[in-house]
Amino acid sequence: MWKCGSLSKSVLLRSARKFSSRYSYSKIGSGLLLGSVLLVNEVSEEKNKPWVVEYPAAAKKNDVLLSRRIKSDMDNTGLSLRLYQYQSCPYCCKVRAFLDYYGFSYDVVEVNPLTKSQTKFAGGYKKVPVLQSSASDKPLIESSLIISVLKTYLHRKQDSLDDILAMYPEHKTVDPKSNKQIVSHPNKYFIMPEGSLNSSDELQNVREERELREWVDNWFIHLISPNVYRTWSEALETFHYFSKVGEWERNFNTMERYLAIYVGAAFMWQISKMLKKRHKIDDERKAMADAFDHFLSMKGSHRTFLGGDLPNLGDLALYGAINSFEGCTAFQEMRKETEIGKWFDDVHRAVEKKLGRSLIEKKCISSQ
Template identity: 45%
Template sequence: MKIEVTGPVNLWWFKSQVRLCGGHVVLGFKFQSEHSLCSSGPEFCTCGISAQNANGAKNSSDDLSLTLYQYKTCPFCSKVRAFLDFHGLPYKVVEVNPVMRTEIKFSSYRKVPILMAEPGDKMQINDSSVIISAMKTYLITRHKDLKRVVSFYPEMKSKDENGKEITEYNNKYWVMLEDQDVLQYYPNKEARKEEMKWRMWADDWLVHLISPNVYRTPSEALASFDYIVQEGKFGKVEGFFAKYFGAAAMYFVSKRLKSRHNLQDNVREDLYKAANKWVAAVGSHRKFMGGSTPNLADLAVYGVLRVMEGLEAFNDLMINTKIKPWYKQMEEIIQEKQKAEH
């Protein structure tokens, strides 16, 4: 369940597509993640949460109130929403202006997603995989101490080959379980390793296939920006300029991304190959990688692919690969979880 709070839009936000093309560019935005805790920020009212874990048991979350700062078309943000929706966690959504980012001015961390958790000491959690691992750990653990849980994922700062500071996190794909809980959530060690492997794959490979496919041709780039403008609630004049200038810019950026990630001339082939690789990993002997219910890898892959819905690339993916049955089952089970909470 979510409550949408939409931030302002800016006519010139599409300029950032070229300036920010060094990171993950998906549907017109650049997405990176780094860690930064901040104790100050806007005040939000609290609401109680009684969430279900993957096995259907109720998890008391001690009146935790969650606010997700996001770009709707960001696959990393979509991953977090898929996780929260599947686990029945109520949350507010604040849509961030991709240029001004005034909605996150309270934070020194300037990228999305950001998850703010209250009451008590206000906690800011950054990086989609850290958010998911930390919140899953919090739901499972008997000691509801979110600050302690977040401490399991310490940040590590370093510099890349260009001397730019980057931030990573230890344990970001680990759900921190007590010994007595391990077998309840993972039937064997291989299941845990498998989940981590494919969560990493979604972040390190699958996400890089999105932009080259949705901006593959001028017409697809235009359709993608038409979608962005609709979601961003642009004014008529603003929408016109954002749509046409933004689409042109991202068409050329997508070509550079194709080269950077060594994709085939026909980038659809890489997307199809990735989808079928995932389906093969799930196998025919189970409904989801998590078995009868999705695990965190299922939610990650679904969240990344979902940002293409309504676009030509998504339709082609459903037609030309074996992923549709799995995808539709994911869609249905998340919708069922959301209905159960109403």
């Protein structure tokens, strides 16, 4: 019999089934995809860089415990952004990639995937990411909408955040099956810069960027769970990876950490099979390799990024989604079997160097 300490695989599977019967996958969202950083009692400063990542020991305000604070000298927008997230959720990783690339300052709050008590202010909205700003009473929701709103905000010199939010109206419908209200934002992939596009090349670039962002949300992200939880050993490896990046040893006692790793892995191993069937994926590794080949063909060999010399929002969206499982076997295999590795490393360097910071610097100057 397979064993880990005193926990047998069958016991873990029974625990996972009990867990799944109590908490449906829709309620958990991507909560069990996570390696959550709850609180780190130290400060880490990056030398010779105009930004710093702080891990405050007691950064608690309004009963919300901060995980970390990213402070950027180039951000004088006064937005005071606070990101409510799961650390390894691909949608949250997309938003962080955007914020880091453009040089925003922001706080990070890890959300409890079961109680979601940290996001009660969002009016019943149960998903992450959620972004708060002192410049608006309305929370920003949906990763792609958050990114479009903030990118438009950077482009428009004098408009406030509320002015920008008004450009993305809600569309409400009722799901005939569940009879629940569905709120969507039909133009959430559109950027609203001042002025107009002047050339066919500009129009083509905007179209490509939007198409890739939609493809990441509608297809690529659905390939992640079937790949990282493909087998029991990979599911376990993935949760050990989440434990490492989430520094669970700091934040949980030994029993809590092992329960999170082993019960979580067993649960997601089962869920991944359901997701594979739902999205009609026959061979998960081939599907991911085909997805990377599709993107690389779309980008072409004549440019470093889809955006040309610098990443655009499409590049950042795919990079962010990959970053959620970058340390797992699935992506390491993709590095060997496809040409995605060089592009990923190039985007990573661009994000680390905050090569999009000129936009936020111009916005801050124009707002003075």
